Amino acid sequence: MKKLILTTALALSVAGWAQAGDVVRLGTEGAYPPYNFINDAGEVDGYERELGDEICKRAGLTCEWVVNDWDTIIPNLVSGNYDAIIAGMSITDERKQTIDFTQNYIPPAASAYMSVTEDADLSGVVSAQTGTIQAEYVAQSGATLAEFATLDDTVAAVKNGEADAAFADKDALAPFVDESNGEFMWVGEDIALGGGVGMGMRKSDTELRAKIDAVITEMKADGTINAMLVKWFGEGTATY
Template identity: 60%
Template sequence: MKKILLAVAALALTAGMGMAETVRIGTEGAYPPYNFVNDKGQLDGFEIELGNELCKRAALECTWVKNDWDSIIPNLVSSNYDAIMAGMNISDERKKAIAFSEEYTPPPLSAYAALTPDADIKGAVAAQTSTIQAGYVAETGASLVEFPTGEETIAAVRNGEAEAVFADRDFLAPYVQESNGQLVWVKGQEKVVVGEGIAIGLRKSDTELKAKFDKAIESMKADGSLNKLITKWYGPEALVF
């Protein structure tokens, strides 16, 4: 009997050692090329590919949870998932509520886009709710018009609800390029640095998980694979480490 019990205990220990920790990652799924839902109905994008590689390097079993942007931090704090990868720029305001991993992009460029290059960016400016860009617009004294999604901010410019839209340049670029001249960059406002860099959002109590992600991000920076992934999704002119 003792031998059987010892064998069962040893098997359980071996199985436990081989099992990876399961981590749920929240993402918006509506902010290409950072994250989006592809034609197959699957989450895709820079952060999905990056997150899967980080989990592999950190020996974590990861699953993805799609969540609306405006509740993405509250649902992390409420433990509906364990991390956020959703184009989230590090800011002092967000640091009050959550912790951040090491950044996995340099401080991204933001930009104003409009129907004309001389649009009034002190007038009505559209931005996505609870983004660092929305805070920036409010501080400029412009009339901030907030929307739940990035696509709605662009629609607001097209239908005349806003003079311009302010968002991540990488998010706006495909819309500008594919608009056949309808949308253009506002002159002198197409490369605005806002924030400290994009990183994984975590609960402040999850120091061990933060350490694992930090180590994985550092390893990708060291071997050049993170820069390759950035240029794959954002092009050869993208800011890299």
């Protein structure tokens, strides 16, 4: 899980993807299953790996995957280390001030609280991953926000007593709950946040964004994205 293979960045100008020909570097975190994770072979895997490869195939592009820590994933897009972010990133007005997004490839979905006790104090200490819409929500909710660099650390904070509950995408927390043999449980109400998940792109890369948007539209229409969503997130997940 922690073994990361970094793709060597090409020496391209920050001016944009247009100078790169048909090679597109896709930046992901590699630590947010089932959206994206590093498998036992040390490769990027998950819903977004399958989706990104299919988008590039249909668009006639060559994909190169780059693993980057979440807390610097937008700055490194802007500086040219890769051409698009595909990392479970929710579309928000705040992020749109810095980057653009494709249309969403995951519909707006629930965020949820998870704890080790059914009477967890959701106004107490709540853990969330740094730089997420969930962290922003907790900070504004009146609870004490405990921020962590990864989802694993966010969950571990609940397990070791540093936080009363964790708050994250429900689909991302579900495996922890399902595989915990009752140690973790859902608490409180689900919360709808953001405008779905899309690919983040530099504002200058309008041609690339249009190309990818066209493919996402096609994949929604022919049912490919729905099939991938059910495969990776289960039968109850939101689809198009």
